[in-house]
Amino acid sequence: MLGKTANGLYWMSRSLERAENTSRLIEAGQRLALTRSGDADDEWTPILQTASVYDGYLEKHGDITKDDAVDWMLRATDNPSSVLSSIKAARQNARMVRTAITYEMWEAINGCFMAVKDALARKVSERDLPAVLGMIRQRTALVRGATHGTMLRNDIYDFLRIGTFLERADNTARILDVKYYVLLPAASAVGSNLDNVQWESILRSVSARGGYRMVHGSQVRPREIVQFLILDNRMPRSLNFCCSKLHDNLRYLAHDYGGQTVSYEMAERLASSVKASDVDDVFENGLHEYIQTFLNTIGGLGHQIELDYRFYE
Amino acid sequence: MLDPMQDKPNFDEMWGHEDGLREPYDNFNAWFENEDPARLRAKQREAEDVFRLTGITFNVYGRSEAEERLIPFDIIPRIISAKEWQRLSRGIEQRVRALNAFLHDIYHRQEIVRSGRLPLEMLKQNEAFLPAMCGVTPPGGVYTHIVGIDLVRTGPDEFFVLEDNARTPSGVSYMLENRETMLQMFPELFSKTRVQPVSNYPRDLRRSLAACAPERAGENPRVAVLTPGIFNSAYYEHAFLADQMGVELVEGHDLRVVDGRVAMRTTQGYEPIDVLYRRVDDDFLDPLNFNPDSALGIPGIMDVYRSGGITIANAPGTGIADDKAIYSYMPEIVEFYTGEKAILQNVPTWRCNEPDALQYVLDNLSDLVVKEVHGSGGYGMLIGPTSSKKELAAFRKKLQARPSNYIAQPTLSLSTVPIFTKSGLAPRHVDLRPYVLVSPDRVNITPGGLTRVALKKGSLVVNSSQGGGTKDTWVLGD
Numbered sequence A: 001m002l003g004k005t006a007n008g009l010y011w012m013s014r015s016l017e018r019a020e021n022t023s024r025l026i027e028a029g030q031r032l033a034l035t036r037s038g039d040a041d042d043e044w045t046p047i048l049q050t051a052s053v054y055d056g057y058l059e060k061h062g063d064i065t066k067d068d069a070v071d072w073m074l075r076a077t078d079n080p081s082s083v084l085s086s087i088k089a090a091r092q093n094a095r096m097v098r099t100a101i102t103y104e105m106w107e108a109i110n111g112c113f114m115a116v117k118d119a120l121a122r123k124v125s126e127r128d129l130p131a132v133l134g135m136i137r138q139r140t141a142l143v144r145g146a147t148h149g150t151m152l153r154n155d156i157y158d159f160l161r162i163g164t165f166l167e168r169a170d171n172t173a174r175i176l177d178v179k180y181y182v183l184l185p186a187a188s189a190v191g192s193n194l195d196n197v198q199w200e201s202i203l204r205s206v207s208a209r210g211g212y213r214m215v216h217g218s219q220v221r222p223r224e225i226v227q228f229l230i231l232d233n234r235m236p237r238s239l240n241f242c243c244s245k246l247h248d249n250l251r252y253l254a255h256d257y258g259g260q261t262v263s264y265e266m267a268e269r270l271a272s273s274v275k276a277s278d279v280d281d282v283f284e285n286g287l288h289e290y291i292q293t294f295l296n297t298i299g300g301l302g303h304q305i306e307l308d309y310r311f312y313e
Numbered sequence B: 001m002l003d004p005m006q007d008k009p010n011f012d013e014m015w016g017h018e019d020g021l022r023e024p025y026d027n028f029n030a031w032f033e034n035e036d037p038a039r040l041r042a043k044q045r046e047a048e049d050v051f052r053l054t055g056i057t058f059n060v061y062g063r064s065e066a067e068e069r070l071i072p073f074d075i076i077p078r079i080i081s082a083k084e085w086q087r088l089s090r091g092i093e094q095r096v097r098a099l100n101a102f103l104h105d106i107y108h109r110q111e112i113v114r115s116g117r118l119p120l121e122m123l124k125q126n127e128a129f130l131p132a133m134c135g136v137t138p139p140g141g142v143y144t145h146i147v148g149i150d151l152v153r154t155g156p157d158e159f160f161v162l163e164d165n166a167r168t169p170s171g172v173s174y175m176l177e178n179r180e181t182m183l184q185m186f187p188e189l190f191s192k193t194r195v196q197p198v199s200n201y202p203r204d205l206r207r208s209l210a211a212c213a214p215e216r217a218g219e220n221p222r223v224a225v226l227t228p229g230i231f232n233s234a235y236y237e238h239a240f241l242a243d244q245m246g247v248e249l250v251e252g253h254d255l256r257v258v259d260g261r262v263a264m265r266t267t268q269g270y271e272p273i274d275v276l277y278r279r280v281d282d283d284f285l286d287p288l289n290f291n292p293d294s295a296l297g298i299p300g301i302m303d304v305y306r307s308g309g310i311t312i313a314n315a316p317g318t319g320i321a322d323d324k325a326i327y328s329y330m331p332e333i334v335e336f337y338t339g340e341k342a343i344l345q346n347v348p349t350w351r352c353n354e355p356d357a358l359q360y361v362l363d364n365l366s367d368l369v370v371k372e373v374h375g376s377g378g379y380g381m382l383i384g385p386t387s388s389k390k391e392l393a394a395f396r397k398k399l400q401a402r403p404s405n406y407i408a409q410p411t412l413s414l415s416t417v418p419i420f421t422k423s424g425l426a427p428r429h430v431d432l433r434p435y436v437l438v439s440p441d442r443v444n445i446t447p448g449g450l451t452r453v454a455l456k457k458g459s460l461v462v463n464s465s466q467g468g469g470t471k472d473t474w475v476l477g478d
Helices: A003-034 A040-050 A054-061 A066-074 A083-096 A103-119 A129-150 A155-178 A185-190 A193-205 A209-216 A222-231 A239-257 A262-275 A279-285 A287-308 B023-033 B037-054 B082-106 B172-185 B187-192 B201-211 B235-245 B301-306 B318-322 B330-338 B355-363 B389-401
Strands: B057-059 B068-070 B073-080 B146-153 B159-165 B223-226 B248-250 B255-258 B261-266 B269-272 B275-278 B311-313 B368-372 B406-410 B416-421 B424-433 B435-439 B442-445 B450-454 B468-475
Touching: A003 A040, A003 A066, A003 A083, A003 A103, A003 A129, A003 A155, A003 A193, A003 B261, A040 A054, A040 A066, A040 A155, A054 A066, A066 A083, A083 A103, A103 A129, A103 B037, A155 A193, A155 A222, A155 A239, A155 A287, A193 A209, A193 A222, A209 A222, A222 A239, A222 A262, A222 A279, A239 A262, A239 A287, A262 A287, A279 A287, B023 B073, B023 B187, B037 B068, B037 B073, B037 B172, B037 B416, B073 B082, B073 B172, B073 B416, B073 B424, B073 B450, B082 B146, B082 B159, B082 B318, B082 B330, B082 B435, B082 B442, B159 B318, B172 B187, B172 B201, B172 B235, B172 B450, B172 B468, B201 B223, B201 B235, B201 B275, B201 B435, B223 B235, B235 B248, B255 B269, B255 B301, B261 B301, B355 B389, B355 B406, B416 B450, B416 B468
Parallel strands: B073 B468, B223 B248, B223 B275, B275 B311
Antiparallel strands: B057 B068, B146 B159, B146 B424, B146 B435, B255 B261, B261 B269, B368 B406, B416 B424, B424 B450, B435 B442, B450 B468
């Protein structure tokens, strides 16, 4: 496979994952704003920070308002991480790697792009927002389905999965990082209504409310949330799950290509260290510090993958 | 002189000179008459959706944002009988063999110049002539691996070659997708009529390219398609062909010369390739040997080529053979190399660099079509009969300033084929580009080709960049 193709596959799946995550964040933000009294626009700051689009937003708009924040995350063309920009980038990459993906997968991505482009051609009203967000999730799910159902399990698939899980791990970690203060033990003592709403929104932003209930029942507690989102290896968006998938896919590549790479060794170390984490230690040593270290490590891993597989000249 | 049918109605490939349904359309017409127009209109829209979802788009040059557009597709097939096709394909094969012999000759002994059939200036002053190719024989002796011959028709037996595309003829993906779409939409039509398939083209292309590989390549030569990138107007086609052939689609920066061979950067290091089907112009092939500013090319690829280390398809320097000034010598060229009269006629052509011809062209400008010698895509051309006085005057100036830059041809009364409109069938002018594959041991012509149709009533311009559309082209079985 061409290095350029591996690069295109990796970024295609990262962009799709990002579009999906961003639309989920918007939904969580919207929900939070609706269930709160008082000045709800405050809630958009952490949401924008989680999506890593806060600075760009401030430069463009200055004041934080709900309408502008939603529009910035959903359809701003000068925000490279907006849903629209991400879907465009995914489709651009899909065109670039057209020979590596199946017709079904291309059709799903192109169809997703056309539908999202249409729906986001104009500002989305509050009334239409839930339907539009639902459509975006459905369309990206279709792409995932076409990928699973039609792609060979070879190096092409491995690069797709690596992109997906790097982006997902990054996203889950950033949600935890921005909201870490509501998860600290001190906060749990408060146990107020407000915190419940906050905790719920964290789970909602990773589509994990149902899963959490299955595992931990209806009591939402910070310790359990952290346990669930970092360590639970059944939860497909937990750091542990993502890292173990990264490790797997890099191992398949090493096996296929007959030789271990630096990135494989990094992923192996990362996966085993996350797996061995203990939730009490995490709190003891600082949740914020833990997440920061994690974000740095996967950033470095992403860079090493680009080098190992010759994404660029 | 050229148009003996001048006083007759224009030739329509379905209805002839208004003298009744022509035989190749019998089956189709019987089907069509029983169809509900509303259903067909729905099918026409359905076809468009298929194309959009598949991504069969082209980018329009000269737009600020690289915009993707669909080439309009018309659901009425253009139908050619087996007998008509036999004669056409004999003529095409003859012409393509002559083109290859011509290219070999002008880059070696130049017998055609020595014999006085072609003035030396036609080569010497021609930008498309590539001195770097002198004395170089491509692997297998093939210059034009892929050729598109543009044909027009004026009557039942009157076909003319409008131009030869010997560099990188495009559009073959439309030929294939048009047929795919028709098969999906109207399966019943194909079960009633025997239409020769076109779907073998990608396989034939790969086989043909592999057969032209350098000898050292062995049993399984590695083929790749070279594209300028996703912003190129024909990118869809480049990706489509690479995908259908099962080969890599590369850009210049994926390639470099490693140990005297051209190699591509893979996830596991550099791997050599044997045949490069390039969809970039000569100028952008090798910044060391040609355009030093090109970011698209592969430095040193020409040196590998000259040492026989890689096949480049089509060979560098083939552009001289589809030059419009050389075109006017094609009857002589065919005769010189094949010893036979050309089966396919040329459109009579005035070379404006000849004083008498220039005078004639200036005197009759409003009746002629004038084209740039190196132009393509319908840009920079004048269609006399449909131009205003102002346009004629402006063009006259350009012509006088650089006569050698132009050729002129009479306006032919091109044949029409019906298209499907809101008010039923309506005749529109068409041309035809059959695709030809050349390997050392054979010339392979896909039955049919790409029919381009001018969708505007009365228009003669079929180029997609100027509002043309396409049709599925049927060659009937014996």
